[in-house]
Amino acid sequence: MLGLALALAGCAAEAPQVELGTGLEAFRPLHTGDTVDLVLGPQGGQHIVGNARIVGLAAGQAAGWQDDPLISFRVHDASGVQWDADLAAQPREFVAMEEGGHCLRRAQYVYLRTGAPEALDGREVELRVEVEDRDGVRVTDARRVRVQGVVDPGE
Numbered sequence: 294m295l296g297l298a299l300a301l302a303g304c305a306a307e308a309p310q311v312e313l314g315t316g317l318e319a320f321r322p323l324h325t326g327d328t329v330d331l332v333l334g335p336q337g338g339q340h341i342v343g344n345a346r347i348v349g350l351a352a353g354q355a356a357g358w359q360d361d362p363l364i365s366f367r368v369h370d371a372s373g374v375q376w377d378a379d380l381a382a383q384p385r386e387f388v389a390m391e392e393g394g395h396c397l398r399r400a401q402y403v404y405l406r407t408g409a410p411e412a413l414d415g416r417e418v419e420l421r422v423e424v425e426d427r428d429g430v431r432v433t434d435a436r437r438v439r440v441q442g443v444v445d446p447g448e
Contacts, residue, residue, distance in 0.1 A: 320345075
């Protein structure tokens with residue numbers, strides 16, 4: 294018991310943070326100025342692929358979604374127009390990463406509300422992620438990125 298107490302005393306808790314990213318197969322960090330693909334969904338909708346890496350937050354348990362962190366993504370252009378579908382935060386499963394922290398097990402589609410995909414093609418937007426863990430700790434991260442074309446996932 295004393296060994297556990299000493300081990301815990303030597304571990305400084307990491308400051309809670311989230312890093313915005315993309316990538317369906319694996320987390321890929323996004324940087325200001327990066328390009329993100331506008332993906333055409335099979336039912337005619339459009340979305341951007343969002344991903345996130347968290348550090349210093351309760352990552353939940355793989356056994357169930359009850360304590361998984363809540364995550365939401367938002368997309369606004371420079372004039373303040375909101376392009377995302379304004380969906381409520383959803384519990385999502387995060388998994389440990391070799392390089393530290395936890396990332397989404399599966400990337401999240403950020404659904405957009407545009408009837409014409411060309412409306413966002415080439416536009417610079419702010420992509421924002423917010424994560425809240427089971428303890429109520431909330432963190433955000435955002436990047437200005439450029440939306441690129443329309444990608445058909447079937448091609």
